[in-house]
Amino acid sequence: MSKISAPRSNREFIEACVKAGDAVRIKQEVDWENEAGAIVRRACELGAAAPFMEKIKDYPGFSYFGAPLSTYRRMAISLGMDPASTLPEIGKEYLARTNGEPIAPVTIDRKDAPCKENILLGADVDLCKLPVPLVHDGDGGRYVGTWHAVVTKHPVRGDVNWGMYRQMMFDGRTMSGAVFPFSDLGKQLSEYYLPRGLSCPFATAIGLSPLAAMAACAPSPIPEPELVGMLSGEPARLVKCETNDLEVPADAEIIIEGEICPDYKVEEGPFGEYTGYRTSPRDFRVTFRVNCITYRNNATMTISNMGVPQDEGQLLRSFSLGLELEKLLRSQGIPVTGVYMHPRSTHHMMIVGVKPAYTGIAQQIAQLAFGSKLGPWFHMVMVVDDQTDIYNWDEVYHAFCTRCHPENGIHIYRNTTGTPLYPFATPHERKYSIGSKVLFDCLWPVDWDKTNDVPTLVSFKNVYPKDIQERVLANWTTYGYPEVK
Amino acid sequence: MNQWEVFVMDMAELAEGKDIEISIRTLNPGVQKYTYKHVRAQVSSSLDKFPDKLQVRMGRGQLSAAKFSIKVIEEIRRLPPQYS
Numbered sequence: 191m192s193k194i195s196a197p198r199s200n201r202e203f204i205e206a207c208v209k210a211g212d213a214v215r216i217k218q219e220v221d222w223e224n225e226a227g228a229i230v231r232r233a234c235e236l237g238a239a240a241p242f243m244e245k246i247k248d249y250p251g252f253s254y255f256g257a258p259l260s261t262y263r264r265m266a267i268s269l270g271m272d273p274a275s276t277l278p279e280i281g282k283e284y285l286a287r288t289n290g291e292p293i294a295p296v297t298i299d300r301k302d303a304p305c306k307e308n309i310l311l312g313a314d315v316d317l318c319k320l321p322v323p324l325v326h327d328g329d330g331g332r333y334v335g336t337w338h339a340v341v342t343k344h345p346v347r348g349d350v351n352w353g354m355y356r357q358m359m360f361d362g363r364t365m366s367g368a369v370f371p372f373s374d375l376g377k378q379l380s381e382y383y384l385p386r387g388l389s390c391p392f393a394t395a396i397g398l399s400p401l402a403a404m405a406a407c408a409p410s411p412i413p414e415p416e417l418v419g420m421l422s423g424e425p426a427r428l429v430k431c432e433t434n435d436l437e438v439p440a441d442a443e444i445i446i447e448g449e450i451c452p453d454y455k456v457e458e459g460p461f462g463e464y465t466g467y468r469t470s471p472r473d474f475r476v477t478f479r480v481n482c483i484t485y486r487n488n489a490t491m492t493i494s495n496m497g498v499p500q501d502e503g504q505l506l507r508s509f510s511l512g513l514e515l516e517k518l519l520r521s522q523g524i525p526v527t528g529v530y531m532h533p534r535s536t537h538h539m540m541i542v543g544v545k546p547a548y549t550g551i552a553q554q555i556a557q558l559a560f561g562s563k564l565g566p567w568f569h570m571v572m573v574v575d576d577q578t579d580i581y582n583w584d585e586v587y588h589a590f591c592t593r594c595h596p597e598n599g600i601h602i603y604r605n606t607t608g609t610p611l612y613p614f615a616t617p618h619e620r621k622y623s624i625g626s627k628v629l630f631d632c633l634w635p636v637d638w639d640k641t642n643d644v645p646t647l648v649s650f651k652n653v654y655p656k657d658i659q660e661r662v663l664a665n666w667t668t669y670g671y672p673e674v675k
Numbered sequence: 676m677n678q679w680e681v682f683v684m685d686m687a688e689l690a691e692g693k694d695i696e697i698s699i700r701t702l703n704p705g706v707q708k709y710t711y712k713h714v715r716a717q718v719s720s721s722l723d724k725f726p727d728k729l730q731v732r733m734g735r736g737q738l739s740a741a742k743f744s745i746k747v748i749e750e751i752r753r754l755p756p757q758y759s
């Protein structure tokens with residue numbers, strides 16, 4: 191593999207984005223209450239440059255970086271690629287890097303770790319000292335964690351997890367968050383800590399390198415510290431926490447250390463979510479007690495503002511969920527051409543292209559997809575053939591509307607795992623994470639006669655002889671049409 | 676006078692004429708704005724009955740038109756002692 195030169199920290203990333211015209215420096219003072227959130231939201235809805243807000247009301251010395259990865263250009267920059275790279279190119283690069291050998295992180299000395307430049311302990315610990323934004327008006331609170339990683343470790347197996355699970359400031363020493371039962375942290379808590387009544391040490395890292403953030407929200411089975419190494423082509427640099435045994439990215443902007451309480455819950459939410467709604471209501475959720483805060487000089491807090499498309503919740507999760515499913519299907523020998531989730535589906539629909547090699551291949555794909563670790567996050571799988579361009583919604587939609595038989599092509603799976611965030615789910619289903627799923631099989635049945643039963647696709651590319659196609663293309667402008675790019 | 680806000684799923688949670696236990700967040704300006712306290716309090720729909728103001732949001736953030744006055748009787752510490 192050629193040497194990767196990806197931004198190694200949030201700061202290097204901001205620099206690279208500014209240079210490419212993909213971030214703007216905002217010099218005038220911005221209010222942490224709604225104004226910063228509204229800027230980020232508008233930037234997301236316009237697909238605009240990421241706002242780097244250098245002056246925050248009440249919080250001299252702190253800054254915000256919003257919408258860090260809400261465009262494919264910024265995703266390309268984060269991977270050290272040409273910003274103009276296409277989505278299939280970015281996808282290919284992700285697959286190439288994450289199919290290699292895991293790269294273990296290294297631990298560095300705390301005196302070399304920028305995140306230790308300021309340390310708050312004991313009575314000094316107060317989340318109100320950080321510029322925690324009110325991201326959307328009407329949210330249940332100010333959110334500390336919107337683009338971050340919650341670091342934990344399984345006390346017996348020792349595996350480390352970095353996950354992006356939203357965290358609300360309840361008071362100066364308490365946060366609450368939505369940790370779904372099927373997430374890695376949710377499973378750690380229900381399997382180990384809760385039954386024993388033990389508190390679970392955690393560390394929240396904010397202002398990560400973009401690839402560390404990408405790893406924290408990727409549904410990969412590879413432990414995230416190693417995944418970052420693979421994505422960036424070099425070991426992640428970690429440093430020991432002040433008050434527990436966990437290790438955190440040394441160049442993160444802000445670290446919040448503490449413990450998850452097994453026996454104490456405070457309210458969390460509502461919050462603007464990736465589906466484009468506030469769906470999960472206020473409720474008592476997982477509660478984090480804060481024991482220590484460390485941060486860099488001139489720390490930058492990262493903000494993701496989830497809502498209608500498109501933000502990093504949709505863009506990045508669609509990207510990694512699709513590619514992780516592609517890996518899974520290939521590992522089972524299924525002849526897929528690719529897997530794509532359109533960000534506008536708010537990662538609810540998997541579009542899978544496959545060579546229709548045998549009967550039931552679409553159902554096999556759907557069962558693997560829904561049955562995998564990825565399954566709770568989407569409820570629709572659409573399978574099209576290998577002639578259909580999965581990235582071209584016009585082609586996929588045409589295939590769906592013409593080839594999916596209303597009785598034989600639609601398969602419903604009941605009583606599966608859902609999330610409390612599905613806007614269409616009943617309140618009861620949301621409360622218990624009950625899901626249901628649907629497969630849209632848009633393949634011609636294998637037992638149809640290819641010549642006499644399967645309709646012929648009537649398109650320029652499919653029905654005209656090659657020489658006619660070439661002649662028409664060559665003469666297109668002489669006919670009087672403008673050139674087609 | 677302090678300004679507070681509460682989230683409820685049902686207006687019946689704000690029963691009048693008796694002590695209730697609720698989580699309220701401060702709307703007073705400053706860096707503590709939107710932080711919560713869990714309190715025992717009395718609320719009233721007559722706005723001049725109690726010293727502080729209380730506004731209400733429903734479970735998904737919708738601001739209610741109903742307004743209350745509130746008297747915070749005491750803060751209730753529910754946090755188990757091992758975390759203090």
Ligand SMILES: Cc1cc2nc3c(=O)[nH]c(=O)nc-3n(C[C@H](O)[C@H](O)[C@H](O)COP(=O)(O)O)c2cc1C
Pocket residue numbers: 336337351352353354355356357367368369370372373374375406407408409410494496502503507
């Ligand atoms: C901005 C953002 C916010 C998220 N918030 C949550 C959350 O509150 N709870 C949750 O379980 N997952 C949340 N996710 C999804 C997880 O980050 C994702 O499932 C990730 O893969 C979790 O890692 P795990 O597989 O190690 O559990 C969020 C993702 C993003 C991009």
Ligand SMILES: [Mn+2]
Pocket residue numbers: 351352353374414
């Ligand atoms: Mn994980």
